[in-house]
Amino acid sequence: MVLFKEIPQGLKPYFKPYKKLFNKPDYEHFQTLVTGLIVNDNKTLQEINDSLSDKDQSSLNRFVNSDWNRDAVNEVRLQQARQKLLRDERGTLVIDDTLLHKTGKKMEKANYHRSGVTKKLEWGHCMVNSVLASNTNTPLYPVTEDIYVRKEDCDDIPFRTKRSIALSQVNYARTHSISFDTVVVDAGFQDSELYKEFTSLGFDVLMGIRVSTKISVKRKKRVSIGTYLGMLTDDDFKAVIRNGKAYFIHTKEVSVRQVGKVKLVISYKQGDEENIKIYMSSLLEKTEEELAGILIKRWDVECWHRDAKQHLGLESYQLRKYRGVRNVVTAVLVAYTLLVLSQKRGILVRMNTFFGRGLETIGELCRFMRQAALKGWRYMRCLFKKPEEFRNLLNKQILVKNAKV
Numbered sequence: 001m002v003l004f005k006e007i008p009q010g011l012k013p014y015f016k017p018y019k020k021l022f023n024k025p026d027y028e029h030f031q032t033l034v035t036g037l038i039v040n041d042n043k044t045l046q047e048i049n050d051s052l053s054d055k056d057q058s059s060l061n062r063f064v065n066s067d068w069n070r071d072a073v074n075e076v077r078l079q080q081a082r083q084k085l086l087r088d089e090r091g092t093l094v095i096d097d098t099l100l101h102k103t104g105k106k107m108e109k110a111n112y113h114r115s116g117v118t119k120k121l122e123w124g125h126c127m128v129n130s131v132l133a134s135n136t137n138t139p140l141y142p143v144t145e146d147i148y149v150r151k152e153d154c155d156d157i158p159f160r161t162k163r164s165i166a167l168s169q170v171n172y173a174r175t176h177s178i179s180f181d182t183v184v185v186d187a188g189f190q191d192s193e194l195y196k197e198f199t200s201l202g203f204d205v206l207m208g209i210r211v212s213t214k215i216s217v218k219r220k221k222r223v224s225i226g227t228y229l230g231m232l233t234d235d236d237f238k239a240v241i242r243n244g245k246a247y248f249i250h251t252k253e254v255s256v257r258q259v260g261k262v263k264l265v266i267s268y269k270q271g272d273e274e275n276i277k278i279y280m281s282s283l284l285e286k287t288e289e290e291l292a293g294i295l296i297k298r299w300d301v302e303c304w305h306r307d308a309k310q311h312l313g314l315e316s317y318q319l320r321k322y323r324g325v326r327n328v329v330t331a332v333l334v335a336y337t338l339l340v341l342s343q344k345r346g347i348l349v350r351m352n353t354f355f356g357r358g359l360e361t362i363g364e365l366c367r368f369m370r371q372a373a374l375k376g377w378r379y380m381r382c383l384f385k386k387p388e389e390f391r392n393l394l395n396k397q398i399l400v401k402n403a404k405v
Contacts, residue, residue: 009377029063043313108322133297192258240292246270
């Protein structure tokens with residue numbers, strides 16, 4: 001077991017706005033939980049408590065499973081983002097679901113859900129979250145999250161479909177001053193009424209569409225998208241290069257029953273030809289290049305899910321209580337926010353100047369904060385004044401493989 005010296009000073013200032021939401025003991029637990037999700041390799045509550053706190057683990061367990069105000073925590077988090085990160089930038093709101101894999105059969109509200117990776121039913125919790133992808137280089141920013149619970153498990157909570165969750169998340173973003181003009185959802189959310197709801201609110205839409213859906217091209221006989229897809233050749237796709245990667249896109253104006261005229265968008269990444277994404281869009285005038293820019297943001301959200309699982313413990317929890325699961329997921333969003341904010345000051349800002357490269361990934365930020373928690377922030381500041389030693393630490397302990405400064 002690793003014993004950490006302190007909560008890194010690079011994180012501490014960003015905890016302060018949350019202090020008003022908790023009493024003193026619970027505020028300490030909150031800091032311990034969020035810091036542990038960042039700096040611990042093993043992100044179970046036992047490991048987090050043993051490495052960062054001198055209190056008994058049962059105390060942290062009680063806090064995690066207690067009824068703290070998740071909505072208030074998320075509002076503080078969004079306020080931090082609006083002030084420090086998002087400003088008045090408009091972007092794209094991507095709503096996606098991801099499976100939080102579990103093995104324990106006694107976890108409340110866990111059930112079999114379709115995995116987007118294996119395309120099979122697997123056991124766990126299904127998280128639906130909305131992520132703001134800015135039109136600039138601002139990092140992806142999670143807005144809110146929900147857990148989709150199957151109807152048979154809703155004995156003590158109202159049942160909500162994924163479509164109703166998606167609409168509520170769009171309205172949540174609107175009422176919390178999140179600026180966006182386009183909504184992107186996958187085929188799991190396909191619904192003609194939801195599409196119309198989004199457009200009636202004034203948003204452009206890219207909605208995933210199933211291959212069984214019938215379309216009509218130039219008023220000809222309706223065929224399934226699967227059939228239409230089989231008629232296409234490589235020449236029907238346009239290559240768009242973004243960030244050194246090739247994306248292939250085919251677009252066509254078609255008619256979809258109960259929706260009307262839409263632009264059919266079919267796309268895939270080079271090297272991932274089997275993972276074809278198909279959307280119907282209200283963006284009739286957009287070019288392939290412009291649509292590619294939006295779809296890349298959708299693909300980036302999958303990377304955010306991967307990072308949150310690998311580096312922030314999004315699916316590391318071992319909790320039976322549904323309330324505890326929701327609290328930990330909220331804490332993961334806070335952990336992500338604090339990491340992104342930490343890039344804006346101190347050592348992490350000056351790294352670009354001195355070494356030509358900052359910390360660019362969530363994994364790198366977590367590993368840096370882990371070293372700071374182990375050795376102390378003062379040590380890291382002193383080491384920064386010794387460029388060769390600091391460079392050695394970066395290359396050996398922090399930066400991703402094959403990245404050197």
